[in-house]
Amino acid sequence: MGLFTGKNGIILGVANERSIARGIAEVLHHEGARLGFNFLPDDRGRMEARVKKAVSHLNPALIHPCNVNRDEDVTAFFSAAQDALGSIDFLVHSIAFAPVEEIRKPTLAVSREGFLTAMEASVYSFIITSREATSRMGETGAILTLSYYGGEKVVEGYNLMGVAKSALDCSVKYLANELGPRNIRVNAISAGPVKTLAASGIGGFGKMLDYNASVAPLRRNVSTQEIGKAASFLLSEMSSGITGEILHVDCGYNVMGAFRY
Numbered sequence: 383m384g385l386f387t388g389k390n391g392i393i394l395g396v397a398n399e400r401s402i403a404r405g406i407a408e409v410l411h412h413e414g415a416r417l418g419f420n421f422l423p424d425d426r427g428r429m430e431a432r433v434k435k436a437v438s439h440l441n442p443a444l445i446h447p448c449n450v451n452r453d454e455d456v457t458a459f460f461s462a463a464q465d466a467l468g469s470i471d472f473l474v475h476s477i478a479f480a481p482v483e484e485i486r487k488p489t490l491a492v493s494r495e496g497f498l499t500a501m502e503a504s505v506y507s508f509i510i511t512s513r514e515a516t517s518r519m520g521e522t523g524a525i526l527t528l529s530y531y532g533g534e535k536v537v538e539g540y541n542l543m544g545v546a547k548s549a550l551d552c553s554v555k556y557l558a559n560e561l562g563p564r565n566i567r568v569n570a571i572s573a574g575p576v577k578t579l580a581a582s583g584i585g586g587f588g589k590m591l592d593y594n595a596s597v598a599p600l601r602r603n604v605s606t607q608e609i610g611k612a613a614s615f616l617l618s619e620m621s622s623g624i625t626g627e628i629l630h631v632d633c634g635y636n637v638m639g640a641f642r643y
């Protein structure tokens with residue numbers, strides 16, 4: 383019997399085989415979870431095809447469109463999730479977006495529109511999907527989102543996304559406090575850099591990967607499988623006393639102060 387046998391969960395944010403959400407989904411599926419997925423709708427149905435290809439081996443109970451920037455999409459998605467899964471035991475939110483040109487600007491030069499877009503897709507999406515998911519949870523539940531160290535400390539090139547991740551980290555803590563009395567836990571994983579579609583928008587990402595691997599105590603970068611294992615811990619009863627936590631899964635990079643010269 384797996385850690386998630388008999389449990390139903392929603393995974394938001396698989397784009398392809400490289401997505402962190404895919405790595406998480408594989409571990410949860412291996413542990414017995416029944417999963418529902420979204421895809422970001424586009425005119426040609428390309429995202430739908432990519433997501434289907436990435437998760438078909440996980441026997442998905444649902445693959446449904448949802449642009450998290452549209453209230454009506456979010457409502458329809460969770461209604462379809464309820465029809466397909468019944469009650470929801472956990473939610474994984476693995477979504478972020480900001481226009482590339484806005485991330486590549488100095489933070490001082492970010493436009494109002496770019497700022498609002500980043501905050502809407504990367505932070506408000508966490509709040510609205512948590513609201514919809516928790517209204518379908520029973521006596522316990524767990525929520526997990528994906529953050530990055532650039533929301534705590536300055537990481538050159540991360541810029542606007544760092545501001546958004548900081549707001550996301552703070553949202554984790556406020557939601558943890560509000561949902562704690564219902565025995566719903568809310569946590570984040572602060573993942574080390576992984577080469578994904580979203581990461582390609584970050585300036586100098588290749589160099590960041592090399593640098594992290596050279597500085598981190600484990601002297602390498604993290605895999606999506608490892609992020610998945612930590613996710614399964616935070617979503618399961620194994621972490622029943624943990625909420626409001628930002629867990630670093632980054633090969634130890636965040637503990638370093640002075641580096642090797």
Ligand SMILES: NC(=O)c1ccc[n+]([C@@H]2O[C@H](COP(=O)([O-])OP(=O)(O)OC[C@H]3O[C@@H](n4cnc5c(N)ncnc54)[C@H](O)[C@@H]3O)[C@@H](O)[C@H]2O)c1
Nearest residue numbers: 395396397401402449450477478528530575576578579580
């Ligand atoms: N890759 C990294 O180095 C890294 C490190 C730490 C944290 N993260 C975070 O992990 C999460 C997942 O990113 P990833 O690296 O796996 O990249 P990814 O590109 O595979 O996933 C990002 C997902 O967000 C979805 N998305 C964006 N806007 C959306 C919208 N309006 N509606 C619905 N879906 C939308 C995309 O479709 C995609 O599935 C993000 O929050 C990211 O910031 C990534």
